[in-house]
Amino acid sequence: MVRLSCSSCHQRKVKCDLNLPCGPCTKRGEQSSCSRKLPDEVQKLLSRNAELEAQLQAQSIRFLSPTAARNPGQSTEPTEQYSPSPTEASLISSLQSSRNTHSRRTGSIQPQAHGDDAATILEFLAWGRQKDQEFHHSPENESGPRRHIPIVSNTSSLQLPLLTKSIKDPQLDMLQTLLPSKKHVYQLVDFHSVCLVWYHGSYNTVVFQNELDDFYTKYQGNVKHFDVNLQWVALLFSLLTGAITCATDNSANHWGFQLEERLKLSNQWYNATITCLNLSDYMEQHTIYSVQALSSLTISAHTIGKSNTQSVLLSAANRIAESLGLNRLGEEQASSVAARRIKRETGRRIWCQLCTQSWFSIPFSESFTLNPKHFDTAKPLNCNDSSTQELPLQIPTMTSYCNYLYDIAALMPQLQEAMASSNTLYTKYEQVLLYDEKMRALVKASLPTFLSNHSPLPESWPIFVPWARRMLALCAAHKIIMIHRKFLGPSFTNSTFSFTRRTCIAASKTIINEAQAASDTHGPVLWIEQAFVVAAAIILCLDAFHRQTVEPEYNDHKALAIEASDHLSGFPMSMIASRGIKLLSFLMKELDRKAAAGDSYTRKRARESEANQEDSRNTRPFEPQLMSPSANPEPHGFETDDVSWRYFEDFLPPQTGFGGEELFLDFS
Numbered sequence: 001m002v003r004l005s006c007s008s009c010h011q012r013k014v015k016c017d018l019n020l021p022c023g024p025c026t027k028r029g030e031q032s033s034c035s036r037k038l039p040d041e042v043q044k045l046l047s048r049n050a051e052l053e054a055q056l057q058a059q060s061i062r063f064l065s066p067t068a069a070r071n072p073g074q075s076t077e078p079t080e081q082y083s084p085s086p087t088e089a090s091l092i093s094s095l096q097s098s099r100n101t102h103s104r105r106t107g108s109i110q111p112q113a114h115g116d117d118a119a120t121i122l123e124f125l126a127w128g129r130q131k132d133q134e135f136h137h138s139p140e141n142e143s144g145p146r147r148h149i150p151i152v153s154n155t156s157s158l159q160l161p162l163l164t165k166s167i168k169d170p171q172l173d174m175l176q177t178l179l180p181s182k183k184h185v186y187q188l189v190d191f192h193s194v195c196l197v198w199y200h201g202s203y204n205t206v207v208f209q210n211e212l213d214d215f216y217t218k219y220q221g222n223v224k225h226f227d228v229n230l231q232w233v234a235l236l237f238s239l240l241t242g243a244i245t246c247a248t249d250n251s252a253n254h255w256g257f258q259l260e261e262r263l264k265l266s267n268q269w270y271n272a273t274i275t276c277l278n279l280s281d282y283m284e285q286h287t288i289y290s291v292q293a294l295s296s297l298t299i300s301a302h303t304i305g306k307s308n309t310q311s312v313l314l315s316a317a318n319r320i321a322e323s324l325g326l327n328r329l330g331e332e333q334a335s336s337v338a339a340r341r342i343k344r345e346t347g348r349r350i351w352c353q354l355c356t357q358s359w360f361s362i363p364f365s366e367s368f369t370l371n372p373k374h375f376d377t378a379k380p381l382n383c384n385d386s387s388t389q390e391l392p393l394q395i396p397t398m399t400s401y402c403n404y405l406y407d408i409a410a411l412m413p414q415l416q417e418a419m420a421s422s423n424t425l426y427t428k429y430e431q432v433l434l435y436d437e438k439m440r441a442l443v444k445a446s447l448p449t450f451l452s453n454h455s456p457l458p459e460s461w462p463i464f465v466p467w468a469r470r471m472l473a474l475c476a477a478h479k480i481i482m483i484h485r486k487f488l489g490p491s492f493t494n495s496t497f498s499f500t501r502r503t504c505i506a507a508s509k510t511i512i513n514e515a516q517a518a519s520d521t522h523g524p525v526l527w528i529e530q531a532f533v534v535a536a537a538i539i540l541c542l543d544a545f546h547r548q549t550v551e552p553e554y555n556d557h558k559a560l561a562i563e564a565s566d567h568l569s570g571f572p573m574s575m576i577a578s579r580g581i582k583l584l585s586f587l588m589k590e591l592d593r594k595a596a597a598g599d600s601y602t603r604k605r606a607r608e609s610e611a612n613q614e615d616s617r618n619t620r621p622f623e624p625q626l627m628s629p630s631a632n633p634e635p636h637g638f639e640t641d642d643v644s645w646r647y648f649e650d651f652l653p654p655q656t657g658f659g660g661e662e663l664f665l666d667f668s
Helices: 007-012 023-027 040-064 066-070 086-106 118-126 162-178 182-195 205-219 230-246 249-255 259-279 288-301 307-324 338-359 400-409 411-420 425-445 465-491 495-516 527-545 552-568 575-617
Strands: none
Touching: 007 023, 162 230, 162 259, 182 205, 182 230, 182 249, 205 230, 230 259, 230 288, 249 259, 259 288, 288 307, 288 338, 307 338, 338 400, 400 411, 400 425, 400 465, 411 425, 411 465, 425 465, 425 495, 465 495, 465 527, 495 527, 495 552, 527 552, 527 575, 552 575
């Protein structure tokens, strides 16, 4: 039997309270000598327990600290290797992340910092999920083209089922055949980095360029290599899709891609992106690369007619981004390590882009999932990709345009909530007028100098500045239409909303004129130009439907719509342009039919007037002329109600503000 009393009390035959130091020894002032003699077996067990705890602590520090992993000499190497199970690793990561989050908010690390969230963290672990992740601390989010293999206790979990493997191998073969030559890959990526990333900001050009070099240096550009990260390959295909879709004919011909091949490759590379994500099990294995790939796809998806697919993929990207903690990045600490700042800044850019795309879809769905009140991620710094040094707002950087567009997009959820809390058309329209004023103030008061068409263009500024100015002119005019969209249809028949009608017509003219003024043959071809031109032309056509053919605005607006259709014919790669041309052609025919019916009605009324005058000479005075109701023709031969406003709401991607993902299946 093991004796639990201390040695001194045992010798004195005094009752010991079994504590160390015990009460009797403390009263005698002998607490320093109070000890307990244990059997050798017990002593060995306690020593072994202390040794194992020390090893576990050392392994936990190495697991949680990338710095320690890169500098193993700074920590003691244990005699026995310990590899935490997935559950243990998740628990350590989640608790440490929660403690770090608390320390950033309070300025110190408290032992009980994660106590309040412990139940939630453990419940998440039961589901196989993690809470309060920090993507910049996770190795799978910085592995680049190298596949990250998580720490697992049973390597059999990495084995694919036989059926899945039999399907995966042919798909990898197909992906390899779709990947262009190394020369073409670098040309397309360079085009995307120079001409497109300023528009969406979903990746850091310097970081990706280094990763692309590793892909060809270490893996020889082999998609089928066992160690290649397929989620990173998905990002690569996403950038290739954007480049081949948005390049001008001059640029594509210079690379050696003809129109027919571009049409085919843009669709195949888009599908290859999704295939890579599915093969990597991206819905279960969350990394930053899948979010970047999906966010970057938007720039090409609408052009090639994949709007339905893209809307679903963006929803998945939003959820993965939240899982990675991109919604909790806060503001950056000036004292943080440069590499850490770049990673977190990239995360902010991605989150900013996801919010912008989501909020511009609000007029279609009349709801939003990324609520500004539910995240604390700060807006990205105005800095370039090579550093995180913040520059003045008047100096253009890779984030400048996206940051300003983010401010415009942020008005949309505010307007939606204001409209939802209003109960009458009168109060709803008050909110529309209020946010119309806010939008105009934002454009006038907060416009950076480099985005103003009245400012000079120094040679030191990036090449994309003229493109950004033109896109902003189109976007600002269209966002005014988005604000008024709810009352655009009624404005054609209700004079109460006449301001909306005048505003949308003026904005539509601005869009068409700005699009026609473009003369750059080397810049990017962005889908919003075709989408906004179609939307503007439709508004002008609807206005013409609600005017008499003798009114000067009728012919002016019809002529502008025809010019818009001619402009769209210059975009053979765009499904939006193709469908828009067919739709506008249909509207032109209806306008012509209305005009013909109006002329016929005018001639008929003239003949009836002459006949009535002749009859009046042969009848007795003061005798009323009786006329049956059927003899009273309608004032117009074309019913404008036949072309319902709701009928035109589903022809554009949701980001255009007119809703829907298809431009009339009837016109496909």
